[in-house]
Amino acid sequence: MEDPITLFKNSIEENGGFFKFVNRIELINEIKKISKGNEIMFAGLDESIENEIIKSDIKSISLDKMKDDRDLKNKIKNINIGITNADALAAESGSIILVDYNYMKSFAAFLPEIHIAIAYPEKIFPGLIEALNYIINSMNELPATIQIIQGPSKTGDIEKKIVRPSHGPKELYVFLIR
Amino acid sequence: MFQDVHKKIIISLKDEDLRNGSREATREEMKNRLDAIKRHPYAEDWAKEIKEIKRKLLLDPIKSFEDFKKSFEGEGKYIYFAKDGEEAKKIILKIIGKKSTVVKSKSLVGEEIELRQFLEMNGINVYETDLGEFLVQLVNGKPAHMVTPAVNMTEGRARNVLYPVIKERMDDVVSMVLGVRGFMREKFLSADVGITGANALSIDTGSIVFITNEGNGALSSTLPEKLVVITSIEKIYPSLKDAIKASIVQTVYAGFKNTTYIHIINGVPKEPKNGPKELHLIIVDNGRIGDISLKETLYCIKCGSCQLSCPIFREVDGAWGEIYTAAIGIPWTAITGKISVARDLSYFCLQCGRCKEVCPMKIDIPNLILKIKRERF
Structure with a gap:
């Protein structure tokens, strides 16, 4: 039996995503590499990671701070990189679970061309059902939505040929923090 | 005849x-x-479980509906039971009002009651956001298959159908899909209403579960201020776990190794400023209970x-x-x-x-x- 981290890596890569096991310094460097000087938006991150992004020279905005802005979607529609935490991961299916109370994580995960999810090893569960059990048991109240993401967006609607991206991101990265 | x-x-x-x-x-x-x-060896066992669960629930579908309704109800959430397509369409028209723009994700029940055609007749701009459904909409046709509606359209035919709206050169399927992405993005951002179907509903959490690969469901269920979900009564399951299992069994048997998105909608945010402020769920019978x-x-x-x-x-x-x-x-x-x-x-x-x-x-x-x-x- 493979360990959950390797299993998750294999699953998400099979689904068309990228995976890397990094420390915090490497994480910031990876984000820099991906963003290439472009602005990023983030939602639901740990305070410590948020601070490191803000401290770095990465141009960034916090959706959590803008959640009451009624014109938010127009302000962020051209930002092409979104970063969220992952509230749980499922190894077998390569699933990223986002618990979203105010749609900020959904915006960061669905609107841009690139979605980066940041997770910790203790949030990896063998299967999707176990991961969901953990999520449901750890919540005091149900969030507006729970999003399960298992790869970059795709369509097979023309002659069943699989093409990426469709309406969602074309690239999906999962960084697991050591 | x-x-x-x-x-x-x-x-x-x-x-x-x-x-x-x-x-x-x-x-x-x-x-x-x-x-x-x-890839999902557990799907065969899950299929058996789901059948047994459905057998029990379908003994009394009205009770399942009542149980679901109790756990669904909450602030900003509205639930309706429609006995047939006519009733469902009237309810939906009243919710979305005239002169609105709708981004729609795939709903087989929507097809069943010819929802898009009805809304268009009432002057509403409806955009089918699933690529297959969009192709079907452009030729004014009907879906050929339950999961891949434009299964019968060759690449060449699809290109000819898309060209008048995308108006860009499209050399291959990738450029066709990108053209549609650009065209549809504007609609997602400006639409008043999102409509989607559901794969399953769960009694324990009062949740709506639906799956998409394209991310169209992701955008149409999070960007517009009103979200309308239409589904049918046999999609109710006791728990969220069952609802997820049923959705996964569906995609596996449809031949997909991996489905991109599973969306679970529980409600609307408290004091919402962004995302849906109202969630309307229409559960259609249309001949199912009586037969x-x-x-x-x-x-x-x-x-x-x-x-x-x-x-x-x-x-x-x-x-x-x-x-x-x-x-x-x-x-x-x-x-x-x-x-x-x-x-x-x-x-x-x-x-x-x-x-x-x-x-x-x-x-x-x-x-x-x-x-x-x-x-x-």
């Missing part, structure tokens, strides 16, 4: 382009399904594996049927449409039994079709 079905099938058989599209898309259906099951003799049909999770494995469907695809086509589509037509139409269709079944073999719910589809043919209800 039987003759009309026959005529439609003959015309379809003479359309080489359409036959090639259909054959190409169904050629590897068995391999795709077996690969997907291999006793074809009740087995309601086990169907609409994966479409029976259609893809049907030798008639492979040759004529959407021509064998109206809204629901081929195999389980025949009993679905009997339940949600007219029994006389279903009877005309039933004569073309070969009784080969492949559909029954591939069905994850092991529905005896040939027997249901025989019942329709003999009209023993």
Whole structure:
């Protein structure tokens, strides 16, 4: 039996995503590499990671701070990189679970061309059902939505040929923090 | 009339382009399904579990609805029971109001009651955001298959259909998909209402579960201020876990190794400034509860594996049927449409039994079709 981290890596890569096991310094460097000087938006991150992004020279905005802005979607529609935490991961299916109370994580995960999810090893569960059990048991109240993401967006609607991206991101990265 | 079905099938058989599209898309259906099951070996057990759960719940669907309703209700959330398509459409029109723009994700129940056509007739701008459905909308046609509606469209035909709206050179499927992405993005951002179907509902958490690959469901359920979900009564499950399992079984048997998004909608945010402020859920009966003799049909999770494995469907695809086509589509037509139409269709079944073999719910589809043919209800 493979360990959950390797299993998750294999699953998400099979689904068309990228995976890397990094420390915090490497994480910031990876984000820099991906963003290439472009602005990023983030939602639901740990305070410590948020601070490191803000401290770095990465141009960034916090959706959590803008959640009451009624014109938010127009302000962020051209930002092409979104970063969220992952509230749980499922190894077998390569699933990223986002618990979203105010749609900020959904915006960061669905609107841009690139979605980066940041997770910790203790949030990896063998299967999707176990991961969901953990999520449901750890919540005091149900969030507006729970999003399960298992790869970059795709369509097979023309002659069943699989093409990426469709309406969602074309690239999906999962960084697991050591 | 039987003759009309026959005529439609003959015309379809003479359309080489359409036959090639259909054959190409169904050629590897068995391999795709077996690969997907291999990737998700638990899906076979889950399918058995789901069938047993459905058997119990369908003994009293009204009670399931009442139980679900109790746990669903909350601030900003509205639930409706519609006995038929007419009622459902009236409810939806009232919710969204005239002069609005709607971004719509796939809903088979929406197709069943011809929701888009109805909204368009009432002056509402509706955009089908699923690529297959968008192609079907542009040709003003009907979906040929439950999961891949434009299964019968070749690349060349799709390009010709898209060109008048995308107005860009599209050399391959990638550029066609990108063209649609750009066109649709504006609509997602400016739409007043999002409409989507649901794969499953769960009583324990009062949740709505739906799956998409394209991310169209992600955008249409999070950007507009109003979210309208339309589904049917047999999609209610006791727990969120069951609802997720049923959704995954559906995609695996549809032949997908991996489905990109599973969305679970529980409600609207407190004091919402962004995202949906209102969530409206319409649960349609449309002949499902009353029918006793074809009740087995309601086990169907609409994966479409029976259609893809049907030798008639492979040759004529959407021509064998109206809204629901081929195999389980025949009993679905009997339940949600007219029994006389279903009877005309039933004569073309070969009784080969492949559909029954591939069905994850092991529905005896040939027997249901025989019942329709003999009209023993």
